[in-house]
Amino acid sequence: MLTEEIKQKLLNGAYGVTKNGTKVKYIGKLMGNTKYPLVFATYNKNGDYENTICYTKNFTYCLDSEFVHDIVGLWQDKPEPFNLERALTGQGIQYKEGDTDYPSHIVGKSYITDEYYLEISEGECVSITLNDLQKNYVMWKEPEKSQAQYKELPKPITEFGDLEKAWFVGSMPSCLFPAYYSSKNFNDLDVKLRLQNKQLFATEQHAQLWCDALSGKLKVAIVD
Incomplete structure (x- = not known):
């Protein structure tokens, strides 16, 4: 179980680690009545953004059972040997x-x-x-500092409605960028999975804000 001190460090921007060794970072909180209000970005072994996961207030992936995605502590980079x-x-x-x-x-x-x-x-x-x-x-390694800039983020969409495009966070090794699916692709399996996993947005501007948040440029609260 995470201590209150570690929980606060995570909420202040420190990187965390899941039970299966994945590096994660808090990017915002979903407003309203939800059982999974804490949103974390996950990163691959190269340090590039990979996905977003919503957690309970206890930093667990599920409410009533343990899972490999549960956050179990702070991420520790391998120290650089004395020179x-x-x-x-x-x-x-x-x-x-x-x-x-x-x-x-x-x-x-x-x-x-x-x-x-x-x-x-x-x-x-x-x-x-x-x-x-x-x-x-x-x-010596400079400690991570929590970011001072705050920005409200829009929630991901839960249905396509009458949208002509659904935007998402595209990624390359060196950057994140807004990308989209057109309405003719909305029935594709990968698009439906993105919708289910709360990875699609209504506008390019919404996707860009998420790009900024996931790349560490913003500390955010997620609102309607």
Whole structure:
């Protein structure tokens, strides 16, 4: 079960991970009376957007049973190994097992012993051997920051009605873009599946807003 702290981090924009190892990110909340209000984007192994999934308030895929799509924690990128040459140029490092918002820096080397001086906070230094640095430290990575910009998003359509086009989020390795199906394709199986999975939109503008949200440019609330 997720802690309240982890839930809040997810809602603030931190990446999560599902039971089957999929990377996910919160993009908005469906307004109104729904059992699955939390909308997450899923990403493939290359980090490209793949799909959207609606979750319960408890971040589960189903209300009364466990499923492989359940969110079970925060996503952890593989840390970059300690690199002495880069650390000596002033790049930050961090304790491998720690959770900190600030990097440590190598500020000098002992002329007598095989030790380096590591500034762990402003004005506070410790001495540490190269072996300890290589064993216990990794290169610093800037923590993810929640985005400040908010934008309301339209809900996906639930029926075609009299639409001549149904828009969706198209994807390429480097970008997301609005694409559409014309009405002559509405009976195709893949189009019906997109409708069922809440992946179709009424206008190009609606699809573009979702492209922006899924690519991380917006933090959103989804409304009618």
